[in-house]
Amino acid sequence: xxxxxxxxxxxxxxxxxxxxxxxxxxxxxxxxxxxxxxxxxxxxxxxxxxxxxxxxxxxxxxxxxxxxxxxxxxxxxxxxxxxxxxxxxxxxxxxxxxxxxxxxxxxxxxxxxxxxxxxxxxxxxxxxxxxxxxxxxxxxxxxxxxxxxxxxxxxxxxxxxxxxxxxxxxxxxxxxxxxxxxxxxxxxxxxxxxxxx
Amino acid sequence: xxxxxxxxxxxxxxxxxxxxxxxxxxxxxxxxxxxxxxxxxxxxxxxxxxxxxxxxxxxxxxxxxxxxxxxxxxxxxxxxxxxxxxxxxxxxxxxxxxxxxxxxxxxxxxxxxxxxxxxxxxxxxxxxxxxxx
Numbered sequence: 208x209x210x211x212x213x214x215x216x217x218x219x220x221x222x223x224x225x226x227x228x229x230x231x232x233x234x235x236x237x238x239x240x241x242x243x244x245x246x247x248x249x250x251x252x253x254x255x256x257x258x259x260x261x262x263x264x265x266x267x268x269x270x271x272x273x274x275x276x277x278x279x280x281x282x283x284x285x286x287x288x289x290x291x292x293x294x295x296x297x298x299x300x301x302x303x304x305x306x307x308x309x310x311x312x313x314x315x316x317x318x319x320x321x322x323x324x325x326x327x328x329x330x331x332x333x334x335x336x337x338x339x340x341x342x343x344x345x346x347x348x349x350x351x352x353x354x355x356x357x358x359x360x361x362x363x364x365x366x367x368x369x370x371x372x373x374x375x376x377x378x379x380x381x382x383x384x385x386x387x388x389x390x391x392x393x394x395x396x397x398x399x400x401x402x403x404x
Numbered sequence: 405x406x407x408x409x410x411x412x413x414x415x416x417x418x419x420x421x422x423x424x425x426x427x428x429x430x431x432x433x434x435x436x437x438x439x440x441x442x443x444x445x446x447x448x449x450x451x452x453x454x455x456x457x458x459x460x461x462x463x464x465x466x467x468x469x470x471x472x473x474x475x476x477x478x479x480x481x482x483x484x485x486x487x488x489x490x491x492x493x494x495x496x497x498x499x500x501x502x503x504x505x506x507x508x509x510x511x512x513x514x515x516x517x518x519x520x521x522x523x524x525x526x527x528x529x530x531x532x533x534x535x536x537x
Contacts, residue, residue: 218446218447220446221444221446221512222512222530249481283530290481306443307443312522381537382537393524
C-alpha cells in the first residue's frame with residue numbers, strides 16, 4: 208500500500224523487543240539502562256472490542272481498562288531502530304493487547320531470586336506464543352544464594368534458553384542481555400544439521 | 405458510521421487527570437479507519453512547501469502537534485507518549501493525517517521468515533549496532 212512506502216532515507220525501519228517479568232522486578236530500569244532516551248510512558252485502553260470481537264459487541268462491554276507501559280529506543284544507524292517495551296506487570300493484559308506482542312523479535316524475562324515465582328507467568332507466556340527469550344537474573348541486591356543450576360531448575364528452563372546473572376541498572380549488563388537474545392535468535396534461525404531418522 | 409460507545413466513556417473516566425474525554429478529540433470515533441498501524445509503525449511528516457494542506461478545516465490542534473513532532477520520524481508509541489493520549493486515540497488521529505496525505509507510515513520490519521527462522525541479515529545488523537552501545 209502506498210502509504211507504507213515512506214522514503215527509506217527519512218524513516219528508519221523498526222523492530223521491538225519485549226521486557227517482561229513480575230511486578231517491580233526491574234523492567235523499566237532495564238529499559239532505561241540501555242535506551243538512548245529516558246523511558247517514555249504510554250497508555251492503551253483495552254476492551255473486548257480490541258481483541259477482535261465485533262465492534263457492536265463492545266457497546267455493552269464495560270470491562271475497559273487502562274494499561275500503561277514504559278518503553279525506550281536504541282537507534283542502530285539511520286536505517287534501523289530497536290524499541291524496547293516493558294510489558295504490563297499483569298500478564299492477562301498481554302493476551303488482550305495483540306499489538307504489543309505481535310511481531311516482536313524476542314523477549315527478556317527478568318527474575319528476582321527472592322521471588323522467582325513472580326516471573327513464571329512471563330516465561331509461560333513467551334513459551335506459549337513461541338516468542339524466543341532469554342532470562343536475566345537480577346542481582347542488584349548483591350545477595351544471590353542460589354546457584355545458576357538451582358535457578359534454572361526452579362524456573363524449569365529449557366536447556367537452550369540463555370540465562371545471565373547481573374545488575375539491570377548497569378548498561379553493560381543490559382547490552383549483554385540484548386546480545387545474548389540476538390545470538391539466541393540467530394542460533395534458532397540456523398537450520399540445524401540434524402539427521403532425519 | 406460508528407455509534408459512540410458511551411458505556412466505554414463512562415468506564416474510562418476513572419479519575420484520570422485529564423479534563424477532556426479522550427474520544428472528544430476524535431469526535432466520538434473509537435476505532436481507527438485503518439488497522440495496519442502498530443505501536444512501532446514509524447511516521448514521517450510529508451514536507452510540503454507552503455503547508456497548503458495544513459490549512460484544512462479538518463485539522464485539530466492535536467493533528468498539528470503530530471505533524472510538528474513527526475518532522476523527525478517517530479513511532480506510534482512515541483507520538484502517543486508525547487501527546488499524552490492513549491495509543492488507540494492517537495492511531496485515529498494518525499489515520500486522519502495519513503488519509504490526507506500529510507503523513508507517511510512505514511510498517512515495522514517483518515522478522516519472521518517463511519522458512520520459520522528469522523532474517524539473519526536483520527539480526528546481524530541489530531547485533532552489530534548493540535555492540536557499539
